[in-house]
Amino acid sequence: MSQTYGMESPKEHLNEPHRMPVRYVVVIDSAGSKIARMFLASREMVAEMDAAIEEVSSMIAGMMPVPGATGPEWDVALAAHRMDERAAAEVYTFAI
Numbered sequence: 244m245s246q247t248y249g250m251e252s253p254k255e256h257l258n259e260p261h262r263m264p265v266r267y268v269v270v271i272d273s274a275g276s277k278i279a280r281m282f283l284a285s286r287e288m289v290a291e292m293d294a295a296i297e298e299v300s301s302m303i304a305g306m307m308p309v310p311g312a313t314g315p316e317w318d319v320a321l322a323a324h325r326m327d328e329r330a331a332a333e334v335y336t337f338a339i
Contacts, residue, residue, distance in 0.1 A: 262289075264339050268303055269312055270294045271324060271332040284339070286320040308333035 266284040270277055277294035292299065312321055312332040321329050 264337070265289060266337055266339055268299070268335040268337070269317075269321070269332050270299070270303075270308070270335070271312070271321070272328050273324065280321075282320060286316060288320060303335045306335045308335050310334075 263283050265281045267282040267286070269280045269282065271280065272278075279292055279294040279299045280288055281290040282288050310331075310333060312329045312334050313326065317329065321332075324332075
């Protein structure tokens with residue numbers, strides 16, 4: 244008789260590399276509302292959400308943003324935004 248009570252055994256753990264951590268959070272205006280975009284160190288976007296949600300505020304609590312994302316390093320990552328939106332953006336950088 245089985246001792247699993249009809250539950251499936253856990254699958255074998257996959258030994259794959261973990262995802263890279265988020266390095267930058269950019270809070271930027273988009274069509275009149277603030278959004279938070281999360282980027283890897285390579286400035287590849289991995290997430291986007293409303294900047295007003297609690298998770299964003301707790302993530303950046305106590306951090307000082309760098310004003311503006313107008314440098315050439317942000318040209319590809321923030322190509323969908325106008326230059327005035329990029330100038331008003333707040334860039335939060337996490338130590339990894």
